[in-house]
Amino acid sequence: MRDLILQIVQWSLLVLGLGTLPALLLGPTSSCRLIALNTLGGIVLAFLVVYSLAQAKTLYLDVALVYDIFGFLGILAITRLSRFGKRIR
Amino acid sequence: MTELILAGILVLAIACLMLKDLIAAVVSLSAVSLLSVVLFLKVGAPDVAITEAAVGAGVSTLIYIWAIRVMGKRKIR
Numbered sequence: 001m002r003d004l005i006l007q008i009v010q011w012s013l014l015v016l017g018l019g020t021l022p023a024l025l026l027g028p029t030s031s032c033r034l035i036a037l038n039t040l041g042g043i044v045l046a047f048l049v050v051y052s053l054a055q056a057k058t059l060y061l062d063v064a065l066v067y068d069i070f071g072f073l074g075i076l077a078i079t080r081l082s083r084f085g086k087r088i089r
Numbered sequence: 090m091t092e093l094i095l096a097g098i099l100v101l102a103i104a105c106l107m108l109k110d111l112i113a114a115v116v117s118l119s120a121v122s123l124l125s126v127v128l129f130l131k132v133g134a135p136d137v138a139i140t141e142a143a144v145g146a147g148v149s150t151l152i153y154i155w156a157i158r159v160m161g162k163r164k165i166r
Contacts, residue, residue, distance in 0.1 A: 024117065025104050030110060033112075069147075
């Protein structure tokens, strides 16, 4: 029962993550694509945690931790260094 | 499940080559490294996945955006 529920959650998270790809590929502005990337990052993070829970390996949680920190750094770099709209300073 | 992830990586990599907007290409490249983290984890290499998450998703995005800002050009012809 537990394995079945974990499999269903993994497949749904994978389908939802692939569902953000049209917004990432076809989004009219760059900020639309950035929001789609952020959504995809959150879904993939949930997938990594659920996959680590399904495989019962503690080492797999470290991948989720490292990705969370550096993914936030990447999103922060894109929002800070690429000026959407008017100049900041 | 692996085939779906590979199809997503292929579509995103082709889009990264074809896009004219450089910021959108960097966002697409970051999504490629994000899906390859899942792929490396699924084929059983968590250490490679950690390195890819640190370098591919974080540092290379930062360096590409920095280079685009220094270059001062948002689109290519």
